[in-house]
Every structure is written in C-alpha cells, then in structure tokens.
Amino acid sequence: MEKLIVSSSPHFNGKKTTQNIMLDVIIGLTPAMIASVIIFGIRAAVVIITCIASCVLSEYISRRVMKRPQTVGDLSCVVTGILLALNLPVTINPLMAVFGSVAAIVVIKQMFGGIGQNFVNPALTARIILMNSFPAPMTHWTAAFDYSATADAVTTATPLSGMMYVNSPNSAPDYWQLFLGTHGGCLGETCALAIIIGGVYLIIRKVISPVIPVTYLATVAVFSALLGRDPLFDLLAGGLMLGAFFMATDYTTSPLYFRARIVFAIGCGVLTILIREFGSLPEGVSYSIVLMNIITPLIERYVKPRAFGKPKEKKGKGAA
Amino acid sequence: MQEFPKHPFRTHGGAPVPHHKNTWNAPSAVLPPPERVIIPMQQHIGAPCKPTVKKGDHVYVGQVVGDNDAFVCAPIHASVSGTVNSITKVLLTGGQMTEAVIIDSDGQMEPDPSIAPPPPIKSKKELADAARKAGLVGLGGAGFPAHVKLNVPDGKNIDTLIINVAECEPYVTSDHREALENGKNVLDGIYKVKEILDVHRVLIAVEDNKPDVIQKLTEIADDPQKDPKDEVRVLALKSRYPQGAEKVLVQACTGRKVAPGQLPADVGCLVMNIASVSFLASFMRTGMPLTLKRVTIDGSAIKNPQNVIVPIGTPIKDVVEFCGGYKSEPRKILMGGPMMGIAITSDELPILKQNNAILAFDAREAQQYETTACIRCGRCVAACPMELMPTKLEKATEKKDVEALQELDIMTCMECGCCAFSCPAGRRLVQAIRLGKSYVRKAGKK
Ligand code: SF4
Numbered sequence: 082m083e084k085l086i087v088s089s090s091p092h093f094n095g096k097k098t099t100q101n102i103m104l105d106v107i108i109g110l111t112p113a114m115i116a117s118v119i120i121f122g123i124r125a126a127v128v129i130i131t132c133i134a135s136c137v138l139s140e141y142i143s144r145r146v147m148k149r150p151q152t153v154g155d156l157s158c159v160v161t162g163i164l165l166a167l168n169l170p171v172t173i174n175p176l177m178a179v180f181g182s183v184a185a186i187v188v189i190k191q192m193f194g195g196i197g198q199n200f201v202n203p204a205l206t207a208r209i210i211l212m213n214s215f216p217a218p219m220t221h222w223t224a225a226f227d228y229s230a231t232a233d234a235v236t237t238a239t240p241l242s243g244m245m246y247v248n249s250p251n252s253a254p255d256y257w258q259l260f261l262g263t264h265g266g267c268l269g270e271t272c273a274l275a276i277i278i279g280g281v282y283l284i285i286r287k288v289i290s291p292v293i294p295v296t297y298l299a300t301v302a303v304f305s306a307l308l309g310r311d312p313l314f315d316l317l318a319g320g321l322m323l324g325a326f327f328m329a330t331d332y333t334t335s336p337l338y339f340r341a342r343i344v345f346a347i348g349c350g351v352l353t354i355l356i357r358e359f360g361s362l363p364e365g366v367s368y369s370i371v372l373m374n375i376i377t378p379l380i381e382r383y384v385k386p387r388a389f390g391k392p393k394e395k396k397g398k399g400a401a
Numbered sequence: 402m403q404e405f406p407k408h409p410f411r412t413h414g415g416a417p418v419p420h421h422k423n424t425w426n427a428p429s430a431v432l433p434p435p436e437r438v439i440i441p442m443q444q445h446i447g448a449p450c451k452p453t454v455k456k457g458d459h460v461y462v463g464q465v466v467g468d469n470d471a472f473v474c475a476p477i478h479a480s481v482s483g484t485v486n487s488i489t490k491v492l493l494t495g496g497q498m499t500e501a502v503i504i505d506s507d508g509q510m511e512p513d514p515s516i517a518p519p520p521p522i523k524s525k526k527e528l529a530d531a532a533r534k535a536g537l538v539g540l541g542g543a544g545f546p547a548h549v550k551l552n553v554p555d556g557k558n559i560d561t562l563i564i565n566v567a568e569c570e571p572y573v574t575s576d577h578r579e580a581l582e583n584g585k586n587v588l589d590g591i592y593k594v595k596e597i598l599d600v601h602r603v604l605i606a607v608e609d610n611k612p613d614v615i616q617k618l619t620e621i622a623d624d625p626q627k628d629p630k631d632e633v634r635v636l637a638l639k640s641r642y643p644q645g646a647e648k649v650l651v652q653a654c655t656g657r658k659v660a661p662g663q664l665p666a667d668v669g670c671l672v673m674n675i676a677s678v679s680f681l682a683s684f685m686r687t688g689m690p691l692t693l694k695r696v697t698i699d700g701s702a703i704k705n706p707q708n709v710i711v712p713i714g715t716p717i718k719d720v721v722e723f724c725g726g727y728k729s730e731p732r733k734i735l736m737g738g739p740m741m742g743i744a745i746t747s748d749e750l751p752i753l754k755q756n757n758a759i760l761a762f763d764a765r766e767a768q769q770y771e772t773t774a775c776i777r778c779g780r781c782v783a784a785c786p787m788e789l790m791p792t793k794l795e796k797a798t799e800k801k802d803v804e805a806l807q808e809l810d811i812m813t814c815m816e817c818g819c820c821a822f823s824c825p826a827g828r829r830l831v832q833a834i835r836l837g838k839s840y841v842r843k844a845g846k847k
C-alpha cells in the first residue's frame with residue numbers, strides 16, 4: 082500500500098471557492114452592465130472592457146513583479162474592474178480609466194498584500210482618486226440615450242446635483258425615471274432596478290448576507306426623513322444602490338460578523354445623508370463607504386461577538 | 402413537571418455537510434473471531450492503564466487486561482479468548498506511544514467464567530461503579546470515561562437526561578443501527594439511568610434525517626407501564642452538523658448554554674450516547690464488560706460498506722477484509738467521520754472502544770484542496786457553533802500571540818471543522834487552531 086495521506090480534520094470541505102464566489106458577483110453585476118450599455122450606448126461597453134482588461138493586466142503584472150503566487154484566476158480583479166467602470170461617466174477618457182484601474186489594483190490592493198489585505202475598497206478609492214485628479218471629466222454627465230455626447234458637450238445635471246443646485250420645488254423628481262435609470266450619472270449609478278436584481282441574486286446565492294444592504298438602505302431612508310429630505314429620492318438617486326449591494330458588502334473591507342456589520346451599515350447610511358445634505362459634494366456614497374472601510378478594524382475591536390455561553394463581561398471602565 | 406420542547410431550540414452556525422449515510426439500511430454483520438487483537442492501554446481520555454496480564458497468560462473474553470487506580474481512567478478487557486502473545490509499545494493516532502496487550506485468539510471466544518450479572522443497582526454511586534467496572538467510555542467518539550460523567554457532584558442538580566442519537570457526522574450510521582437493532586435495550590438503559598439519577602425529563606435527540614429511528618424509538622418510548630408520566634420523549638433535531646456535539650446538543654434540547662470551561666452538568670443536563678446507555682443495559686443483564694463495538698466501515702475505497710460488530714482491538718485491515726477488502730487503492734483512512742475523524746498512518750492499527758467508524762477513501766476523495774488567501778468573507782465566523790472568529794484565531798496563531806488567542810476564547814473551540822468546511826479559500830483553520838491551543842497550553846504551564 083502506498084503511504085497514506087495524513088492530514089488534519091476536517092477531511093471534507095464545502096464546494097464554494099473564492100473563484101466561484103467572484104463569478105457569482107460578476108453575474109450579479111451583469112444586469113447593471115447591460116443597463117448601462119442600453120442607457121449610454123456602446124461606449125459604456127468600451128469603458129467596462131477597458132477597466133476589466135487593465136485591472137486584470139495590473140494584477141497579473143504586479144503579482145509577477147512581486148514574485149507572489151498568481152491570483153488572476155480568483156477573478157477578484159475582474160470584479161474590481163467592473164465596479165470601477167460602473168463608477169465612471171461614459172465620456173471618460175479611456176486613459177483615465179486605465180489610470181484608475183492601475184491605482185485600484187496596484188496601489189490599493191497589491192501593495193497591501195493582495196486579496197483580503199487591502200483596507201479600503203479598491204474601486205471606490207480609485208474613483209475618489211480620479212475625482213480629485215480630474216474633477217472636470219469625472220463630472221461630465223451625459224443625458225441618457227444621448228449616445229454621441231462627448232466630454233466637451235454640455236453636461237446634464239445628475240438628479241442629485243440637480244436637487245442640490247437647482248433646488249426648485251417644481252422640479253419634483255420622477256421616481257420611475259430614477260428607478261429605471263434613464264437619467265444622467267455614472268454607468269452604474271443610474272438603473273436601480275438592474276442593481277436590485279443583481280443584489281437579490283447575490284443574496285439568494287448566499288454570496289452576501291442581506292444585513293449590510295438592508296441596514297444601509299433603511300438607515301438612509303430613516304435619516305433622510307428625519308432631516309426632512311425625500312427618502313424615496315435619496316434611496317433611488319446616485320450610487321446608493323450600487324454602493325449598498327456591491328461596495329459596502331465587499332468582504333475584505335467590511336466587518337466579518339453580524340453585529341459589527343450592523344454598526345458599519347448604519348455608519349454608511351448616516352454619513353451618506355450627512356454628505357448629501359451638508360457636504361459640498363452631491364454624492365456621498367463613495368466617501369461614506371471608504372470612511373467606514375477605514376474604521377472597520379475599530380468597529381471590530383469594540384463590537385465583538387461573545388463566545389458560546391460566555392457570561393457578559395462587566396463593563397469595568399465606567400461610563401467614560 | 403418539566404416542559405418538553407416541541408421543537409429544538411435554535412443553535413448558531415453549523416455546516417451543510419453531505420450525509421453519505423450509505424450503510425443505515427443493512428443489518429450489522431458480526432465479525433468472526435480475529436486471529437489476533439491489539440489492545441492498547443489508552444482508549445479513553447485520562448490516565449493510561451497498566452497491563453494486568455503478562456506474556457503467555459491465558460485470557461478469557463471480558464477478563465481485565467489493563468487497569469489503573471486513577472479516577473479518570475476506565476479498565477480495559479480482553480475481547481477474545483486466547484494467549485497473551487506479548488506486551489509491546491504501539492504508536493497510536495496522534496503520535497503517542499502506548500503499551501498494548503497483544504492476544505492470540507484461540508477462536509473459542511470463551512467468556513470469563515467469573516462473569517455474572519451484577520446485583521441490582523440502587524444508588525448513583527453503584528451506577529458509576531458499574532460503568533467503571535464495565536470499562537465504559539463515551540462511545541460517541543470522545544472516549545471520556547463514563548463513570549466520571551455519571552458521578553455527578555451532589556451540589557449539581559440534573560433535571561434533564563439527553564440521549565445523543567444525532568449522529569451528525571457524514572457516513573457514520575453505527576448509532577442508527579444501534580437504535581434499530583437494540584431499541585429495547587436502549588430504553589431499558591434509559592429507564593435505569595433515569596430512575597437512579599431521579600431525572601424526570603429524558604430527551605432522545607435524533608436528527609430528522611433518520612425518520613425510521615424517530616418512529617421506532619417513539620414507539621417503544623411510549624410505554625405506559627415503565628413511563629406512566631410520559632417523561633421519556635423523542636425530540637427531532639434539524640439535520641445540521643454538528644447537532645451531536647455535546648454543547649450544541651444541550652442548547653438544541655434545552656436552550657441552555659454551557660459556558661466555556663463548564664460541563665453540561667452545570668446547566669442541569671447529562672448527555673449520554675445511545676450506544677453507551679444501550680451497553681449499560683446489557684451489562685446490567687449479563688455482567689459482560691465492553692469488548693465489542695459496532696463500527697461503520699465505509700468510504701469510496703471499501704468494497705462492501707456496512708456496519709460490523711467487532712471485538713475491540715481487531716486490526717482495521719481484518720475488518721476491511723471482512724467487508725470485501727479495498728476496491729481501489731486507499732489513500733486516506735479515517736478513524737471516525739470526515740469532519741472530526743483522525744487520518745491514520747496504517748490499517749494495522751486496532752479498533753478502539755470509542756471508534757464509531759473507519760472510512761477509507763481513494764485518491765479522488767483524499768485529494769488535498771488548495772489554500773488561497775483569506776478574503777475575510779466571514780463564512781467561518783457565521784459557521785462556528787461556538788460563536789468564535791476562526792479567521793482571527795488563525796491570524797493570532799500565525800503571530801503566536803497567546804494573549805490575543807485567549808481573548809478570542811480559543812479553548813472554547815471544539816474542533817468541529819465547520820469553519821474550515823465553509824471557507825472558500827480552503828484555509829486550514831482547525832489545524833491552525835490546534836496549534837494555537839498548544840501555544841496557549843504551553844504558555845499556561847510556564
Ligand atoms: S471563511 Fe475563510 S476566507 Fe472567509 S473569513 Fe474565514 S478564513 Fe477567511
């Protein structure tokens with residue numbers, strides 16, 4: 082008899098792998114990608130493909146250069162590419178998209194050690210970097226179905242910036258338009274319906290738990306109502322749906338367990354509304370998620386699960 | 402009267418492991434006397450026994466061949482009649498060396514003439530003494546001496562007896578067969594323990610993937626003569642690994658949580674495995690100590706998977722041969738189920754008291770899965786029945802950070818394997834946690 086394999090229990094493992102989880106996320110993002118092509122035309126596809134290709138290439142090259150095991154196969158870089166593309170306007174110069182992808186993969190993900198190690202969401206952080214580097218092209222919004230608009234064309238307002246700057250009581254938002262996404266904005270910020278379909282798919286496939294998206298959206302609605310804003314508008318506008326279902330649920334940069342996830346999602350919700358109401362930027366989703374990413378380790382330090390049957394610890398530190 | 406739960410209480414985590422219960426449907430076969438048995442002196446948690454026979458001695462079935470005065474220890478008996486061939490050291494699983502009595506069988510299986518039914522048991526002490534005399538250890542897998550468990554300290558009031566028939570490990574069906582083949586014995590044992598410990602609530606906990614067991618045990622538990630107040634009932638548990646783990650089982654049956662470092666007795670529960678109570682009943686009838694064990698022989702490399710009743714100490718390869726041998730080259734052999742069983746180095750090792758299964762897998766199933774980086778998905782945390790954070794335990798182990806390990810309650814981990822099973826990155830979490838525990842123990846000793 083050949084030598085028997087001696088290994089530690091358990092001797093079985095489940096069928097889920099990182100790769101098939103990422104594949105599910107890609108499937109979950111497909112409705113949003115399709116919607117963006119319908120709304121903005123073939124150029125949306127160009128942006129998406131540019132981002133995916135440059136993310137995959139960045140990952141491949143940086144792993145090679147760093148002499149680390151190749152991780153392109155886990156498909157996480159494809160997900161980052163798609164998410165980044167969905168956070169860009171359709172008129173973006175492809176070179177800027179490439180710049181964003183390199184920043185996301187090389188600087189934010191690989192420099193920190195690769196998948197599972199980065200502390201902020203690569204796609205969102207890349208978007209913030211792009212917005213600060215190229216403020217003008219990043220806010221050139223074309224109207225929906227205006228397939229030929231160029232970056233130099235007159236930009237339409239996004240619903241959020243419209244609300245912020247026009248603020249006329251007569252221009253009540255058209256909720257259906259918001260829901261279906263036939264308005265200006267980033268590729269993935271427009272069609273709430275497509276994103277909800279993808280998000281529900283991920284929840285059914287148990288890729289994400291509903292805790293973060295549900296808490297995030299609920300907090301936004303409640304807080305928006307408290308401040309006398311229009312909750313339905315706040316839910317449907319901007320990148321909230323994309324953020325709640327696909328960005329705030331990023332494994333690496335959100336907390337590991339239920340209780341900390343609740344705190345995290347409430348934080349995202351509150352910050353989003355605060356930025357929308359008081360900030361100089363119309364859109365708060367990217368910033369609030371990245372901010373909460375940064376304090377995730379802190380949340381995990383203070384909001385811990387209690388081991389089975391362990392008695393509650395007496396708070397010895399007083400009320401300070 | 403105590404309330405009986407209609408449904409099990411909620412438990413945390415767990416893993417959707419495949420069942421693979423291939424062998425539940427066939428009656429157990431009885432192994433003919435093996436030529437030779439190897440009886441290790443350590444078949445329980447606690448102090449090892451010292452051999453009480455020497456080379457050349459003639460022994461009978463049921464004769465004591467090893468004992469020790471230590472409290473946490475159970476005597477060991479000859480499982481065949483014959484001659485002591487030698488007393489040597491053998492290497493057991495887990496790498497520890499232990500003495501073993503090797504007996505060449507005379508094929509007669511002659512019982513020790515001094516064995517007689519014990520006098521009726523009347524007190525808790527007598528019950529514990531009987532369990533010790535019988536050499537009974539927890540037959541569910543852990544191998545904790547039964548008399549220690551039955552010796553409930555006076556201050557602790559046991560109000561619930563839980564009979565563990567969850568059998569949540571894949572493949573294993575030996576308890577399933579016990580229930581079907583020896584149901585009456587099981588109930589006799591239960592009534593006896595119930596009477597002696599004066600418990601008025603007995604829950605026979607069965608996973609609901611065994612409807613035939615639930616039906617059969619419900620039928621015989623419903624005995625108006627022996628149980629006029631209907632204090633013995635069957636509770637169907639959800640089929641979710643690890644329902645049979647002691648703490649999880651107590652929680653599922655009573656909603657009570659056993660705190661780290663405590664025992665079920667601290668929350669008023671006593672948990673006994675079905676095979677253990679059934680054996681107690683037959684011991685009280687005949688006086689024959691524990692010398693036989695029902696084991697499930699299964700796995701992709703086994704020709705005719707089935708349950709076999711074997712003399713303890715029979716080399717695994719003899720039992721496999723009895724089951725038609727290997728149908729393909731075995732690459733991994735497990736003592737116990739795939740979730741918590743131990744991979745052994747050779748099939749020459751003997752069957753031990755607490756073995757409930759031997760599984761042999763061919764190359765395809767023995768294949769090692771690939772390990773990639775942790776993606777912080779939280780699946781291990783969600784799966785942990787002990788509500789721990791396995792990925793953090795792994796990271797703290799890598800850093801050898803004993804303080805962090807203790808703060809993360811590493812010692813509460815029962816090594817059930819749910820975390821590693823659920824991990825998409827194939828992290829060897831349980832392996833890391835075992836290492837982490839050894840750091841904590843070492844630090845504690847200093
Ligand atoms: S299940 Fe695996 S990948 Fe997920 S957090 Fe735990 S160790 Fe990391």
Ligand code: SF4
Pocket residue numbers: 784785786787788789790791813814815816817818819820821830831834
């Ligand atoms: S940490 Fe321990 S108790 Fe928790 S799932 Fe893993 S092996 Fe089981």
